[in-house]
Amino acid sequence: QVQLQESGPGLVKPSETLSLTCTVSGGSVSTYYWSWIRQPPGKGLEWIGYIYYSGSTNYNPSLKSRVTISVDRSKNQFSLKVSSVTAADTAVYYCARDAAGLDYWGQGTLVTVSS
Amino acid sequence: DIQMTQSPSSLSASVGDRVTITCRASQNINSYLNWYQQKPGKAPKLLIYAASSLQIGVPSRFSGSGSGTDFTLTINSLQPEDFATYYCQQSSSTLTFGQGTKVEIK
Numbered sequence: 001q002v003q004l005q006e007s008g009p010g011l012v013k014p015s016e017t018l019s020l021t022c023t024v025s026g027g028s029v030s031t032y033y034w035s036w037i038r039q040p041p042g043k044g045l046e047w048i049g050y051i052y053y054s055g056s057t058n059y060n061p062s063l064k065s066r067v068t069i070s071v072d073r074s075k076n077q078f079s080l081k082v083s084s085v086t087a088a089d090t091a092v093y094y095c096a097r098d099a100a101g102l103d104y105w106g107q108g109t110l111v112t113v114s115s
Numbered sequence: 116d117i118q119m120t121q122s123p124s125s126l127s128a129s130v131g132d133r134v135t136i137t138c139r140a141s142q143n144i145n146s147y148l149n150w151y152q153q154k155p156g157k158a159p160k161l162l163i164y165a166a167s168s169l170q171i172g173v174p175s176r177f178s179g180s181g182s183g184t185d186f187t188l189t190i191n192s193l194q195p196e197d198f199a200t201y202y203c204q205q206s207s208s209t210l211t212f213g214q215g216t217k218v219e220i221k
Contacts, residue, residue, distance in 0.1 A: 045159065094158055101170070102151070102204070108158050
């Protein structure tokens with residue numbers, strides 16, 4: 001059974017960089033695509049971007065200038081960085097496997113942007 | 116970006132009802148359409164992929180149809196555990212989600 005777990009700081013200051021890691025167990029990041037999705041409190045889902053094991057990426061155009069997704073095959077992890085954060089980046093951040101649909105998800109982690 | 120528009124935004128239904136949620140894409144996405152269920156405080160769960168294929172483990176009362184720009188999620192005989200928010204999502208180009216449909220108890 002594939003399992004994903006997000007980790008990282010729950011509080012980030014405005015203008016700083018948000019950094020999260022997703023650890024994959026029961027499967028390998030060397031197959032499929034791996035996505036990050038976020039959900040502001042009380043709102044809908046927003047796809048942030050994905051990475052393929054080869055390192056190729058695709059990002060949401062609205063976030064592209066501030067987002068970097070990377071993969072570490074040796075640790076079976078992939079990571080998200082969002083730079084220059086504001087309060088609008090406050091959200092639950094999810095990682096997910098992108099196979100035929102986003103079929104496995106992490107439990108999500110709340111990141112609050114506040115001074 | 117391809118915009119996804121769901122209707123209705125919310126609905127009230129009773130256990131045993133048949134519920135239909137629609138999703139419209141702003142351009143042709145063929146069958147690159149997935150449906151998710153999300154309960155409060157939980158991650159979304161994939162129900163339907165490729166417009167009409169039932170994800171393993173999902174009850175058969177859930178079904179999906181459509182292609183091109185118009186899609187439908189149907190729940191036959193609504194069960195208590197089906198009260199949740201449902202999202203469509205296209206994967207024809209950079210992924211986008213619909214705004215969600217909240218299914219509430221009448």
